[in-house]
Amino acid sequence: MPSSSADQTLAIRVVDSMERMSGRHPGYRRSSARGASFRATFTPTGEAAALTTAAHLQTRAVWATVRFSNSEGDPRTPDTAPVTRGMATRFHLHDGSDTDLVALTVPRFVASTPREFLELTEALAPDRLTGEPDPARVHAFVGAHPHLAEAVAQQPPIPVSYGSTAYWAIHAFIWVDEAGVSRPVRYRWEPEAGRTALTAAEAATRTAHYLTDELHQRLEHAPVAFDLRIQLAEPDDPTHDPSTLWPDHRKEITAGRLEITAPADDQDPWNMQAFNPTRVTSGIRLSDDPVLAFRAHAYAESHRRRSRNQ
Numbered sequence: 001m002p003s004s005s006a007d008q009t010l011a012i013r014v015v016d017s018m019e020r021m022s023g024r025h026p027g028y029r030r031s032s033a034r035g036a037s038f039r040a041t042f043t044p045t046g047e048a049a050a051l052t053t054a055a056h057l058q059t060r061a062v063w064a065t066v067r068f069s070n071s072e073g074d075p076r077t078p079d080t081a082p083v084t085r086g087m088a089t090r091f092h093l094h095d096g097s098d099t100d101l102v103a104l105t106v107p108r109f110v111a112s113t114p115r116e117f118l119e120l121t122e123a124l125a126p127d128r129l130t131g132e133p134d135p136a137r138v139h140a141f142v143g144a145h146p147h148l149a150e151a152v153a154q155q156p157p158i159p160v161s162y163g164s165t166a167y168w169a170i171h172a173f174i175w176v177d178e179a180g181v182s183r184p185v186r187y188r189w190e191p192e193a194g195r196t197a198l199t200a201a202e203a204a205t206r207t208a209h210y211l212t213d214e215l216h217q218r219l220e221h222a223p224v225a226f227d228l229r230i231q232l233a234e235p236d237d238p239t240h241d242p243s244t245l246w247p248d249h250r251k252e253i254t255a256g257r258l259e260i261t262a263p264a265d266d267q268d269p270w271n272m273q274a275f276n277p278t279r280v281t282s283g284i285r286l287s288d289d290p291v292l293a294f295r296a297h298a299y300a301e302s303h304r305r306r307s308r309n310q
């Protein structure tokens with residue numbers, strides 16, 4: 001991906017602003033600070049093979065590593081909070097390379113451009129007097145960007161389990177087939193166990209780390225599985241705006257099944273790793289979504305800081 005110094009400068013501003021919003025927690029990711037990593041196998045169904053040459057979407061199963069996280073930048077945020085959760089997956093391909101798929105428990109992103117995201121994080125910074133975000137500033141942000149009203153109003157579920165909620169990779173990606181024909185797609189992980197959520201009152205009875213504890217317990221009895229569902233675009237579906245959805249009735253296929261089997265042997269290397277949604281493989285290209293391209297810069301900046309224990 002071409003790297004522009006303007007993007008890098010903006011990434012520094014965005015990560016600074018994320019730190020003002022969530023506090024600075026040395027050594028932690030500036031978003032999705034607290035998480036846990038797991039071993040998995042991904043088995044393609046073959047349904048995607050006619051649409052992309054991507055190696056992990058053909059016929060052979062690959063190893064994968066999955067990091068589930070609480071999306072807040074403050075690692076002390078309890079699992080009982082009504083916030084989004086993350087699922088970052090790294091597919092380890094047979095040629096020794098990797099490709100990542102990074103997803104959240106909401107289908108839309110809260111900004112259409114990196115600058116809008118910067119403005120939103122600035123609006124969410126805690127007020128000096130109350131220590132809480134000022135709802136009037138968020139209201140003003142939405143007033144100035146009415147197209148983001150639905151995305152900002154999304155209520156993520158408080159899942160019963162990391163294994164009982166859906167995760168969306170949100171952006172459009174472009175699949176390229178053997179003949180060079182390209183087609184925009186969107187990804188969703190659909191839990192085999194079905195989607196189940198807690199009410200706020202039920203969540204209040206759970207512990208601060210119940211989601212990680214629950215997944216460890218669940219894996220002692222059986223693997224936890226997800227289907228990789230793919231939504232296929234029709235010719236005029238926009239690919240540049242992660243705050244919008246394609247119609248529900250767009251054709252979907254199941255590209256494969258992910259089976260999570262056990263906690264990763266060693267959590268430390270995975271805590272140090274940086275997932276990167278722009279790390280695609282041959283047969284998959286980035287769309288024209290400016291937020292997708294920008295994420296590579298923001299994640300690198302966060303990784304640079306936390307690698308120095310800042």
Ligand code: HEM
Pocket residue numbers: 014015028029030031032035067068069085086087088102103104109113114117168169170171242273274275291294295298299300302303306
């Ligand atoms: C302007 C847009 C965005 C910015 C600036 C941003 C920023 C960040 C940063 C700084 C990190 C920590 C990276 C690290 O230290 O390794 C992160 C992690 C993460 N982000 Fe984003 N993000 C954006 C959009 C999104 C979107 C659209 C999604 C979902 C599709 C998403 C899902 C995640 C997840 C799941 C993680 C945790 C990855 C892990 O486990 O390592 N983010 N984000």
